[in-house]
Amino acid sequence: MNLPKYILRRAAFGVFVLLSVMTITFILSHSLGGDPIYAWLGKAAGLHPELAQAYIQKYHLKDPVLVQYYYYLLSLAQGNMGYSPSRNFLPVTEVILETLPFTIQIALFAIVMSLVVGVLLGVVSARYNHTPIDTGIRAFYMTGYASPPFFVALLLLIIFTYTLGILPSGGAFDPTLTKPTWITGLPILDSLIEGNFPYFTSALLHVILPSSALALVTFGIVTRVLRSSLLEIMHANYIRTARAKGLDENTVFYKHGLRHALIPVVSLSSLIVTWLITGTIFVENVFSYPGMGRYVVQALNGQDYPGILGTTIVFALVIVGANLVADILYAVVDPQVRLG
C-alpha cells in the first residue's frame, strides 16, 4: 500500500470513529436521568407549563431517542449543533467558537512548556545517569505525573496567588480592558498583533498558572520516554564507533544520540493530547478559565445535551486528528507500518 492510500484509509477510519462517538454520546447523554426541562428552565418550567410545552415541542424532548437523533443529524448537516440551555440557549457552535480559543491558548502554552522542560530534563537525566541529579529529576517527573491535575492547579494557586500574590487567581483576562478584535481567533495573539499591550500582558499573566499546571502533569511522559530511549541508544554500536573515531562526548551525545532518541517522542503526541484534554477539563474549572473544559462541566451539570455533544465531538475530533497525524508521521518514519 502506498502512502496516500494509507493516509486515506486512516482518514476514512477517523470519520467512522467520529460518527460512532457522536452516536454513542447522543444515546448516553439522552439517558441522563430526570426531566431536562426543569434543568433547562428552572422554576419557570413549573410556573409556565405552556412555555415548558413549547420547549418540549421545539427540542423534540418527548420523542424516542432515535427520532431525536434523526433531528440532530438533520440540523448538524446544516451546520447547526443545536442550542445550549446551560448558556441561555445560545447556539452551541457560537459557544464553542467562543470557548475553544481559550482552551487552545492554554494547551499551546502547556505543550511548548512540557516539550521544552520534558526534553531538557530527559537529556540531563540521561547524561547524569545514576547520579543524585538523575534521581532528583526522576522523583520530580514521577511526582508530577502522579498528581491529579486539579491538585497541581490548586497548589500553584496557593503558592503563586495566595502566598506570593504575583499571579491572578482566575479568569482569562482583566475584564475591564478592551478586548482585541478577531484576527486569528486566539485573543492573546490578536492583542499582540493589534498592539493592545495591556490586554496582552493581562492574558499572558492569566495563562501562566493554568498552562503550568498542565505542563507539570504532562512533561513527565516526555522525560520518561526520552530518558530510557537515550540510555538505550547510548549503548548502540554506532555510538561506540563514534566514540572510537575520537569524537568528543558532547558531539556523540547530542548529534548522534539525541537525534535518534527523539524519534519515540514523536509517537507520544497522541498520548500527550489525550492527557491535555483530560487536564484542561480540571484545570479550567479550578481557575474559572472560560474554555471548553469549563463549558463541558457546566453542560453536564445542566443536562445540556447539545452542549455535551458539541464539546465531545470537538474533543473526539482533536483526539482522532492527533492519532491521524501520529499514524502518518510514523508511516513516514517507518515504511514497514504501511504494509501491516
Next chain:
Amino acid sequence: MPIRNFFSLVFRNKEAAIGFGIVFVYLAVVLVVAIAGALDLAVTPYDPLLQNVGPSLGAPSTSHLFGTDFLGRDVFSRVIWSIPNDFLVSFVVVAVALVVGCVIGAVAAFRGGLLDELLMRFTDVVFALPALVIAMVISVALGPGLTHMMIALLVIWWPPYARVARGESLIVAHQNYIEAARFAGQRTVGIIFTHVLPNISLTMLVYATLDVATVVLTYAGLSYLGLSVRPPAPDLGEMISTSQDYLISAPWLPIIPGVIIALAVVGFSLLGDGIRDALEAA
C-alpha cells in the same frame, strides 16, 4: 519462575521496594477499615461523618492530626475512611478490564478474519472516545455511587487491554506448542484457556499494575467533579473540591488528600516499573 525468586528480583530494585512499601501501607489501611466497617468498630479517632468534633477549619494538631474541615469534621478520620474507595474502584476496574481485554484480545488474535476485524475496530472506536468526558456522562446518567463509578470507568477502560492482549496472543500463536495442541485435536477455545491466557498473563499483569495508578488518578478526578460518593460520605477527590474555597485560611485541607492520592499513584508506578524491570532482567 518461582515466586520467591521473583520477589527477590523485585526487591533488589530499591525503587520497586519503596513502591511495594507504599502500596503495602495503603493495603493495610484498606484491610483494617474494611474489617472495622464490617464489625462496626471504630478504628479512627473520630467518626468521619460526625460534625463539630473540633473547630471549623482547625489547623493540624495533636488531637486532629490533619486538622478539621469547615463542618468541624476530623480530616484524618475522613482520609482513612476514603482510602478504600480508591482501592476498591481501581482494583475492580483493572481486574474486570484485564479479564474482558484478555478474552477479546485472545479471541480476536486466534479466530482472525472478520471477527478479529470487527472486535478490533470496535476496540479502536471505544479507544478514541474522549475517555473522561464519556465517563462523566455515564456517571451523571447513573447517579453517584461507587458501583456506578466502576461501570462508568469500565466502559472506557478495557480497550488498551484488548490491544495488548491481542498483540501478545499473536506472538504466542506462532509458537510450536500451539501447533502441537492443534494437532492433538484441542479446540480453539481450549487452546486459548490452557495455553494462551497463562502465557500472556504475566505481561498483562505488569500492564495492569501500572494501570492501577491511572485508575486512581481518573477516579480522583471524577470524585473531584462530585460524581463519586453521595455526600456526606468521605472521598479524597471530593474533600479537595469542597475545601477549594478555603485555600487562604486552610490550605492543608486540599493539600493533604492530594498528597494521599499522589503517594498512592507513585507507589503503584514504582511497583509496576520494578516488576517490569525484574521480568525484563529475568
